[in-house]
Amino acid sequence: MKFCSSCGSTVEFRVPPGDALPRHVCPTCSTVHYQNPKIVVGALAEWEDRILLCRRAIEPRLGMWTLPAGFMENEESTAQGAARETLEEACARIEVGPMYTLIDVPAISQVHIIYRARLLDLDFRPGEESLEVALFAEADIPWEQIAFRTIAMTLRHYFDDRRSGNWSFHTGCITAPPPAGGKPVPAG
Known part of the structure; x- marks a missing residue:
């Protein structure tokens, strides 16, 4: 950050009083610009x-598979x-069910929250950020x-x-940075 979003002055990077x-602190208007982790839901x-x-x-990860997820917006749960x-x-x-996983990713300042959900019907298709959308049985998941x-x-x-019939809420933390070359980590 170079400039204050409140007044446009050049900001300084320092410890503000009481912190x-x-x-990033603006020496002109005293605005403290906090940069906090992003929440992916x-x-x-x-x-x-x-x-x-x-x-x-x-x-x-263009062309790779994921659950539908993205950054949380202001004024939404x-x-x-x-x-x-x-x-x-x-x-x-979907009908949103219980929160299922909460995984910290401190290397990129993110927290990922995934809910279990039930599809309400089979009327789905790729949105603008998807090339393809499909239903997968466990044996067909493209793990790699x-x-x-x-x-x-x-x-x-x-x-x-x-498989166990014992549903739990899962937490975790991925502490290592992503692998070099952007290759996914195998599932097994």
């Missing part, structure tokens, strides 16, 4: 024994964001083409829970 961390949408996945039409992202990316209507480690982790928990 413990350096922030999404849905693990179920139809019978299959899960809805989207093949990405945008970077990062995390559940509302998960439903909105599913509608935007898969043109799919899953875009993000948080999604692979969520899917592994889901299929393990489904």
Whole structure:
């Protein structure tokens, strides 16, 4: 950040009074510009024994598969964001269920929250950010083409829970930076 969004002056990067961390501070109007983690919300949408996945039409991970998910917007709940992202990316209507995974990704300052959800019908198609949308049974999941480690982790928990019949809320943290070259981490 170079300029204050309140008055346009050049900002300084320093610890403001009463704080413990350096922030972008405007010396002219004293506005402290906080940069906080982004929240990614999404849905693990179920139809019978299959899960809805989207093949990405945008970077990062263009052409790879993911659950419908994206950045939370202001003035919406995390559940509302998960439903909105599913509608935007898969043109799919869902009934949002319980929060299923919450995974911290500190290396990129993000928190990923995925809800279990139920597809309301089979009227879905790719949205602007998806090349393709499809339902996958566990045996057909393209593990080597899953875009993000948080999604692979969520899917592994889901299929393990489904096999055991013991549903849990899962938390986790991915502490290592993404692999070099942008290649996905295998599921197994």
